[in-house]
Amino acid sequence: MNLEKVIFSFFMILALTLNFGFFYGDVHNPDHHNIYELYAVIVINLIATILKFGDRSQLGAMLLATSLVANVQLISAAIVWAVASHMQAAGVTEATMATIVSLSGGAVLANIISVILLVLESSYLRH
């Protein structure tokens, strides 16, 4: 067992699960989507991205790309949330919530690809 691999996989899978947790629920219902969860997803995703830095293999490049995509999606979701709640008189409306959740939905997809690649890599290693 390789501790580095454990940490690496841990962060990647945690990013996916948290992301899914935030995404899951009624798309425009603010009660179904916890802001702390979004915060945690962003932090974990950032760490997962940093862990992928400097890997020069083809797979490493793919993993880094998917993580960067997830980050872009999640940070835009956070920015939308911040803009809606602080700079708009109406606050976080149902429509805004739907935007935020759908953005995080895209991140879920990217994270799923990440995990699939991870599983593929480990299954190749076994042979």
Add this chain to the structure above:
Amino acid sequence: MSPVTSIILRQMRAPLIVIVTVFSIAILGMVLIPGIDDQGQVWRMDFFHALYFVSFTATTIGFGEIPYPLTDAQRLWALITIFFSVFGWFYAISKIVSLIQTPLFKKAVIHSNFKRSLGQINKKFYLICGYGETGQDLVDRLVKKSVNCVVIDNNHRAIEELEVQDYIFYVPGLEANATTPSQLLYAGLSHELCKGVIAVTNSDVSNLKIAITAKLLYPEKPVICRSEHTDFEENMRSFNTDHTVNPYDTFAHGFAMAMKSSALHLLNEWLTGVPDTSLSKPISFRQGHWILCGYGRLGQRIYSILRQFNHSVTIIDTITELKEEFYQNNPGVDSEFIIGTGTDAATLKQAGIENAVGIVAGSDNDSNNLSAIMTAQILNEDLLVVARQNEMMNKALFQASLADIIMHPSEIVARRIRTLLTNPLLIDFLEECYHQDNEWINITISRLSGSINEVIPHCWTNTLNQKESPAIHEALVMGRKIALKYILKNPVQRQEMICCMPLMMLRNGKRYLLPDEELILQPNDQILFCGISQAEHYISQCMHDIHTLNYVMSLKNSPDSLFGRYLLGSTKRKRRNND
């Protein structure tokens, strides 16, 4: 991904994770700990404000307690935040700074810069191995002729020297061992625009290794090598090295030319010298006694030339073995061999300095050479002095010593290679001159001095092909007869001739010396010219522009544009209708 970014990213993993973790904990704390707003109500910082607060605190900007003054609980958390986040931030910065300073990183940066500049080269270039005196001189001259170069040298200081040189365009330099095949390939040998390899390191062994590598991997690419030992030279020639340049042989050849005729020597000096510098003065050799200080590689060659022209010679050298070898190789010779340095008056007097006509100071020690010259000149003022200069830094000393001929091996090699690369026809021309009689040479030199402005002239070759001279080539292919004299006319004022002289023409492999002005040109002729610096520019105008060519040939210009041709056609038609 370039190795540089890869190294940075890999090294920055730990500091970045520290920063992200510290920030996230600090922000979360700020969000969770309740505060009080200006109305005394319980107020929680949201993520947006918490991120703002932690960001300016961590980077020590410190805007203060925004938007409301903090409660004591919040202040306690802010305190913890400050210590940890500022620490994390500084840790990351110090990591970057220390990373930049590591030799490995510097090396990666230099290599990636080199690779980038090599990728940006879009013209043919020469790979120059060794940036010593010869290399510097060569690169300097090639760049002035707008020929691209790439330099490889294993000496760190040589590459630094290259970086600070003020060339008109960038010359990439790589600090690597050129004798290692992989490094040579990396330096651009495998590049499709690499036109040839020039090995001018100070060691024959290295030059040989470079030549072998280049010839084995890319047999079609020309290789020019410097070699100072005959056995290495033969070795290099054995596997088709295109040119080997031996400074002693080259100098000896020039010396033999000078012995044969001083005009021939002058011709050689003028045509191969550095353009726009002052002309060297003619040297006259008197028949008589010569003193040869130093019987090494140079001395031995000069000795045989002096004997060939029936001069009597006395040799002075410090090495006894050379004396024995000399008498063994030349049995029954009347030349005297004195053991000594030749720097003291006693030895020189013993060698017959008072009655001598010339002295050659040819040892590999500059101080000894200078000392010998100075002592000899005191003893006999009318001496012809030939001095060998080994180090570039002593140039001023040798010039001050009033030596008539200065032999500087690096300079000789650089000059020879430069001519080989930029003007191979000139070497053929000088070779032909060597076989001409004295009268011909004297006439040539007087004609030459008429067409140059008291400075060393420029020499260049024009090839009448599609690529280099499209206008003339097209006219010739269409069947127009163009005499050589037309392209020697000033394209601004056709009554005047340009200060320039055609030296040789090469047609179908045959050489024509000093072609006549009435000669009719043919496509693919190669013509060697020599003249003032503007002359090359004037001639190239004629070669490139059909209107200029028509002007110097006093022909009418036909309009080039569609409208112009239509206009001309319609007037012609009208005239025809009227008739």
